[in-house]
Amino acid sequence: MKLNLAIAQINTRLGNIQANLEKHLSLARQAWQDGMDVLVFPELSLTGYVLQDLVPAVACRAESEDPIFHHLLDASRDIDLVVGFVDEDRRHRFYIASAYLSQGKVVHIHHKVYLPTYGLFDEGRFFALGASVRAFDTRFGRFGMLICEDFWHASPPYLLWLDGADLFLLTSASPGRGLNGGPKLESSAWVEHTNRAYASLFTIFVAHANRTGFEDGLNFWGGSTIFDPDGRLVLQAAYFEEALLKTEIDLNQLHRTRSRLPLLRDERPELVQHELERILHGRN
Amino acid sequence: MEEIKLSIDVNLVRKILTGFIHDEITRASYSRAVVNLSGGIDSAVSFFLAVEALGAQNVLAIRLPYKSSSADSLEHSRLLIDQTGSPSVTIPITDMVDPLINREAEMNAVRKGNIMARARMIVAYDQSEVFKGLVLGTGNKTEILLGYTTLFGDSACALNPIGDLYKTQVRQLAHALAIPEVIISKPPSADLWAGQTDEGELGFSYENVDKLLFLLVDQRYRPEECVEAGFDEKFVHAVVERIRKYQFKRTLPPIAKLSSRTVGYDFLYLRDWGT
Numbered sequence: 085m086k087l088n089l090a091i092a093q094i095n096t097r098l099g100n101i102q103a104n105l106e107k108h109l110s111l112a113r114q115a116w117q118d119g120m121d122v123l124v125f126p127e128l129s130l131t132g133y134v135l136q137d138l139v140p141a142v143a144c145r146a147e148s149e150d151p152i153f154h155h156l157l158d159a160s161r162d163i164d165l166v167v168g169f170v171d172e173d174r175r176h177r178f179y180i181a182s183a184y185l186s187q188g189k190v191v192h193i194h195h196k197v198y199l200p201t202y203g204l205f206d207e208g209r210f211f212a213l214g215a216s217v218r219a220f221d222t223r224f225g226r227f228g229m230l231i232c233e234d235f236w237h238a239s240p241p242y243l244l245w246l247d248g249a250d251l252f253l254l255t256s257a258s259p260g261r262g263l264n265g266g267p268k269l270e271s272s273a274w275v276e277h278t279n280r281a282y283a284s285l286f287t288i289f290v291a292h293a294n295r296t297g298f299e300d301g302l303n304f305w306g307g308s309t310i311f312d313p314d315g316r317l318v319l320q321a322a323y324f325e326e327a328l329l330k331t332e333i334d335l336n337q338l339h340r341t342r343s344r345l346p347l348l349r350d351e352r353p354e355l356v357q358h359e360l361e362r363i364l365h366g367r368n
Numbered sequence: 369m370e371e372i373k374l375s376i377d378v379n380l381v382r383k384i385l386t387g388f389i390h391d392e393i394t395r396a397s398y399s400r401a402v403v404n405l406s407g408g409i410d411s412a413v414s415f416f417l418a419v420e421a422l423g424a425q426n427v428l429a430i431r432l433p434y435k436s437s438s439a440d441s442l443e444h445s446r447l448l449i450d451q452t453g454s455p456s457v458t459i460p461i462t463d464m465v466d467p468l469i470n471r472e473a474e475m476n477a478v479r480k481g482n483i484m485a486r487a488r489m490i491v492a493y494d495q496s497e498v499f500k501g502l503v504l505g506t507g508n509k510t511e512i513l514l515g516y517t518t519l520f521g522d523s524a525c526a527l528n529p530i531g532d533l534y535k536t537q538v539r540q541l542a543h544a545l546a547i548p549e550v551i552i553s554k555p556p557s558a559d560l561w562a563g564q565t566d567e568g569e570l571g572f573s574y575e576n577v578d579k580l581l582f583l584l585v586d587q588r589y590r591p592e593e594c595v596e597a598g599f600d601e602k603f604v605h606a607v608v609e610r611i612r613k614y615q616f617k618r619t620l621p622p623i624a625k626l627s628s629r630t631v632g633y634d635f636l637y638l639r640d641w642g643t
């Protein structure tokens with residue numbers, strides 16, 4: 085089975101949700117016209133990243149009555165969409181969220197489970213922690229979504245893998261940092277390195293949508309990637325420039341790679357569970 | 369001493385900094401910038417980056433000599449203006465600052481230097497209004513950390529592209545931008561009196577202090593670890609104290625908190641809010 089996968093590597097306007105929505109709708113139309121099946125937008129693609137006190141003002145709900153999601157759900161009748169937004173729950177807690185929309189419906193919402201609150205990051209001050217990591221079924225197979233810091237930790241990708249995700253849709257608004265004399269920022273090198281590792285270790289497809297542009301002095305480096313189950317780079321967008329990255333991936337490669345390398349077959353989650361019980365609860 | 373590398377990939381840095389200038393100026397609904405050119409390397413680098421980001425015609429070069437300024441400073445700025453073809457103005461500040469300086473029989477060099485730096489800021493912001501361009505900063509990471517700057521003077525700007533580059537890194541970028549060698553190789557100076565140099569005034573070389581600052585700030589070394597790495601103990605402590613002492617130049621003035629929501633504490637928005 086072939087999947088036409090697109091990544092919208094975009095800049096956003098900080099707190100201007102209407103302008104960002106229009107950009108989403110225009111790119112969704114373009115990707116659909118180009119024959120794409122799925123289009124992935126970066127973290128907080130509807131709102132911008134360093135929201136601080138703007139968080140409550142830009143929050144929305146992924147449902148058809150919502151004036152923003154109404155349009156996105158409409159667009160998802162033509163092409164599946166992953167959009168980044170601030171989700172406000174019924175008790176008025178705010179989450180950094182990704183929604184998978186397909187055929188006019190919300191298929192899955194992921195709330196970011198790791199909120200970096202160190203160095204230049206201050207997410208824990210403004211957002212609530214997500215409480216679950218779940219794979220979900222789509223019309224193209226079982227996928228998983230994680231947001232930025234979620235995949236700086238090894239456990240959420242591992243959980244998605246065990247939960248059946250064969251394609252990771254990773255999104256970020258990653259501020260570029262770290263000069264070391266080389267042609268790549270240390271932050272870019274780190275993310276590419278780990279995403280390639282997930283693809284290799286889990287024999288899965290890993291798509292990463294990162295944003296571009298600036299917010300005050302922070303740069304967002306783009307460089308979105310798609311890795312295949314052999315850990316090979318399928319395609320990468322330019323650094324720092326907006327792009328609509330499009331490629332056809334052959335999901336049958338999962339069959340070929342896992343015939344050769346049965347890491348999933350041989351994985352022993354019960355062993356992990358046993359040792360976690362011991363580590364966390366002192367049980368032998 | 370172990371080798372401390374401050375080398376940068378100039379193409380990567382250039383790409384980010386020209387993008388920063390272009391994005392931040394256009395987001396603020398401007399398309400132009402103004403830069404005070406001192407004839408030194410820092411303002412030359414900011415100026416060339418702005419020209420690359422916005423186009424030569426959209427960057428106004430401002431020269432602001434005082435009567436005791438070195439003739440080389442004006443000449444070196446002229447080289448940069450000729451190289452880019454940017455518009456320029458030359459406004460001597462002597463008639464602005466001398467009436468204040470001459471009110472006293474003797475005024476020390478620090479006061480005179482601060483007055484000149486602030487007079488130059490006034491002209492830059494006035495030209496900003498005339499040219500409809502934002503004031504570009506020219507302070508590097510070394511001088512920001514050492515507080516070697518005049519508050520509301522040369523430190524005043526709308527945005528600063530080079531404030532996260534140490535002086536030695538600015539030199540690397542200057543080579544890549546084809547800034548004339550005579551500007552890169554001359555001793556850095558505030559040019560307030562004949563023979564003044566930064567390194568003479570600070571008491572150490574940029575090359576040495578940049579390596580120490582890199583360990584202390586970027587690599588989060590403790591002071592004693594810097595001494596173990598081979599730096600002189602007195603030098604380390606002098607620099608650590610200097611960083612602490614000049615924190616006030618790196619922050620907005622604190623507002624006394626009274627209400628439940630106060631600017632600077634819990635009224636938090638980026639400048640790019642809404643753009």
